Amino acid sequence: MSALSPYDLIVIGSGPAGQKAAIQGAKSGKRVALIEQNREVGGACVYQGTIPSKTLRESALQMVQFLQATDVFEFRMRDDVKIASLMTRLDNVVRAHGAFMAEQLARNGIERFHGRAKFVSEQEIQVKGLDGTTSVIRGKSIVIATGSRPRVPDNIPIDHEHILDSDSILSLVYLPKSLTVLGGGVIASEYASIFALLGVQVTIIDSADRPLKFLDQELTDQFCAAFENTGGHYRGQLKIQSAQWDGFSKVITRLESGEILEGEKMLVALGRVANLEHLDIQAAGLETTPRGLIAVNDHCQTRVPHIYAVGDVIGPPSLASCSMEQGRRAVCHALGLESGDAPEHIPMGIYTIPEMSSVGLNEQEAVEKFGGALVGRARFHEIARGQISGMTNGLLKMVSDAKGEKLLGVHIVGEGATELIHIGQMGLLYNIDIDRFVENIFNFPTLAEAYRVAALDIAKQRKR
Amino acid sequence: MTLASTIPTQQEESEALRIRITTQLEQGTLDLPLLPVVANQVLQLAGDPNADATKLSALIQQDQALAGQILRIANSPAYAPRSPIVSLQQAIAWLGMTMLAGLAFSVSVQSGIFTIKGYEKEIRGLWCHALATGLYGKEIARRIRHNVENAFLCGLLHTIGKPVILHLILTSQSNHEVSPWTVLEPIIQEFHISAGTKLAEVWKLPEPVQEAIRLYPDETYHQATSPTKGAMITCLANHLASYALASSSLEEETLRALPVIQDLNFYPDDMDALLEVREGIQQSIEAFLV
Numbered sequence: 202m203s204a205l206s207p208y209d210l211i212v213i214g215s216g217p218a219g220q221k222a223a224i225q226g227a228k229s230g231k232r233v234a235l236i237e238q239n240r241e242v243g244g245a246c247v248y249q250g251t252i253p254s255k256t257l258r259e260s261a262l263q264m265v266q267f268l269q270a271t272d273v274f275e276f277r278m279r280d281d282v283k284i285a286s287l288m289t290r291l292d293n294v295v296r297a298h299g300a301f302m303a304e305q306l307a308r309n310g311i312e313r314f315h316g317r318a319k320f321v322s323e324q325e326i327q328v329k330g331l332d333g334t335t336s337v338i339r340g341k342s343i344v345i346a347t348g349s350r351p352r353v354p355d356n357i358p359i360d361h362e363h364i365l366d367s368d369s370i371l372s373l374v375y376l377p378k379s380l381t382v383l384g385g386g387v388i389a390s391e392y393a394s395i396f397a398l399l400g401v402q403v404t405i406i407d408s409a410d411r412p413l414k415f416l417d418q419e420l421t422d423q424f425c426a427a428f429e430n431t432g433g434h435y436r437g438q439l440k441i442q443s444a445q446w447d448g449f450s451k452v453i454t455r456l457e458s459g460e461i462l463e464g465e466k467m468l469v470a471l472g473r474v475a476n477l478e479h480l481d482i483q484a485a486g487l488e489t490t491p492r493g494l495i496a497v498n499d500h501c502q503t504r505v506p507h508i509y510a511v512g513d514v515i516g517p518p519s520l521a522s523c524s525m526e527q528g529r530r531a532v533c534h535a536l537g538l539e540s541g542d543a544p545e546h547i548p549m550g551i552y553t554i555p556e557m558s559s560v561g562l563n564e565q566e567a568v569e570k571f572g573g574a575l576v577g578r579a580r581f582h583e584i585a586r587g588q589i590s591g592m593t594n595g596l597l598k599m600v601s602d603a604k605g606e607k608l609l610g611v612h613i614v615g616e617g618a619t620e621l622i623h624i625g626q627m628g629l630l631y632n633i634d635i636d637r638f639v640e641n642i643f644n645f646p647t648l649a650e651a652y653r654v655a656a657l658d659i660a661k662q663r664k665r
Numbered sequence: 666m667t668l669a670s671t672i673p674t675q676q677e678e679s680e681a682l683r684i685r686i687t688t689q690l691e692q693g694t695l696d697l698p699l700l701p702v703v704a705n706q707v708l709q710l711a712g713d714p715n716a717d718a719t720k721l722s723a724l725i726q727q728d729q730a731l732a733g734q735i736l737r738i739a740n741s742p743a744y745a746p747r748s749p750i751v752s753l754q755q756a757i758a759w760l761g762m763t764m765l766a767g768l769a770f771s772v773s774v775q776s777g778i779f780t781i782k783g784y785e786k787e788i789r790g791l792w793c794h795a796l797a798t799g800l801y802g803k804e805i806a807r808r809i810r811h812n813v814e815n816a817f818l819c820g821l822l823h824t825i826g827k828p829v830i831l832h833l834i835l836t837s838q839s840n841h842e843v844s845p846w847t848v849l850e851p852i853i854q855e856f857h858i859s860a861g862t863k864l865a866e867v868w869k870l871p872e873p874v875q876e877a878i879r880l881y882p883d884e885t886y887h888q889a890t891s892p893t894k895g896a897m898i899t900c901l902a903n904h905l906a907s908y909a910l911a912s913s914s915l916e917e918e919t920l921r922a923l924p925v926i927q928d929l930n931f932y933p934d935d936m937d938a939l940l941e942v943r944e945g946i947q948q949s950i951e952a953f954l955v
Contacts, residue, residue, distance in 0.1 A: 238930075239930055284748070291892070317932060331930065331932055332933075362803070362807075366810065369812070373812065374751045374871070374873065375750075378758065447719075448719035448722065
């Protein structure tokens, strides 16, 4: 065991939250140690989550567009290009992003420790290396950013061969004929729509009556319609009794209703659990909540004042974008630095096909909060850019107060939704009136024009 | 001429074998027959209309030669897969029970049976090692949440060159005399990668499998570029199989210090878990042999 080494800040985990926490510490002139149990930095976001799933999505979209063009340009793509090229591109993007993050940490003078962290006391952390040797480091402030992993339900034997989770599905070497997806959340819906687009017969099974229930129903209705168009099926209000490999060629799913469903492969996407099992947080005076998370205040501070927790270990929203900001703000608070106003109007991006994105209040929330609301709609097929780019399957909904003056929320489904949402976010942050969207000029032709069309739709509903 | 000068020494015998093998490898005329025990089981299952599909599936997934041949044929234009067949499970799902049984039957009849008199124990050892490597490959892949099917196939086929070389030696010996295993083993070891690589190319086995066959040893796995990590996984699986089947060949301490363990980012408890499945893997192999 080496001698105790004092650090101003120790960050455990190098995902989006941990990385931003470490960089904030280093940029503030502090001595920072970053502990990561994997060889590469970046966490699940880079290797099993956000980056690979979005890369797979973009590659699948490009490939399908390319294949559709074969009729026009009279060429033929080799059959084996499909999955191999998808996976190779995925690997290349992931490697590049991982290398970039490692270089960024090194450039900021952050000391990296490759090993598993375990609390010895409130300020001491043991780092156990791959060879089993241990060292202990000491920190004035500590940030826990160890992320999460897919949840394994008791009644479903995930073998990563026939029954996969959202990690192992990323290393498929061929496209199955059919895929049963358990879960109706973000990860389930994203992968379901990607594989359906690639020609796999996908069936989503979930207990909710529609996927992504936290989103505006018009958005999810349009998503479901697009999903069905690619051959996918959403089967809601169903409960799983068991799922099992038949030993030959199919995964058999038994529902509580007695119905039996079959699929060549199964993806289980029924939530995630925080990575805390090696950390021994009890040794630091901390404990987990009943949901297996770490409780924090508005500054991401735990009940032990110099220990902070950020990212997936503190629970929703579990968005990479929020986790990064949590990391930065936690360290600012720990170091007594000004961190700016707490973020409001955080946009949510769902990378399904088509994309969905949302910021602010939906219609129901607006009615509950302000006693009424007006909704303006712009359909992408009415927008010139939508027609030009073939992106006619989209909708932008703008929600205002009952007078049709104050912008309260924006909800978009369609390609480009996750980029387009930021206009609405800025509008909300700066209290832009609905009329400002009508009176100002947007580039033409762009999808942003949908904001103007939706604002006009609200304006014409105003009581005269 | 004395008697001593007419009887070839082991060194001369080895040299003669090397020349014959090199010639055959250059000509590319490689063959891989089935083991008698495997062929018998296939013929029984394929001829039984009530045969259990899972048994045939298990049989195909436990034998190098059968697995390789099924992949080769499933990818042939005659069966016109919509996309290349890169896994045994994919082949099974694609072909279905009836066609699979027919294919397995024709492979068993046409590939010939190993002439193994005098080498039964050694051939059984090669077969056990290949299957154990495939099974350990699965366990390693599961721990890193990586593709299990590919890891298994790479492990099962990584030493496919060994029976090829042995068969080549046995069929080319004109006097049908049994050379001592001590003469054959180093030659098999020396040539199995080039023979396996050649066979994998000729049979058009999936690229990740070809890469694992070519690069699985400790000295070369880091040259592999496939995202499936088949060569790296097979490298460790190969060592674990050797340890499980003949622990005297490798100290546990040596096994735990292998560089590939660090490259796979395995901590001591990951290795503990892998070593714990030893009994299960031994039982799987024994069950098949019975």
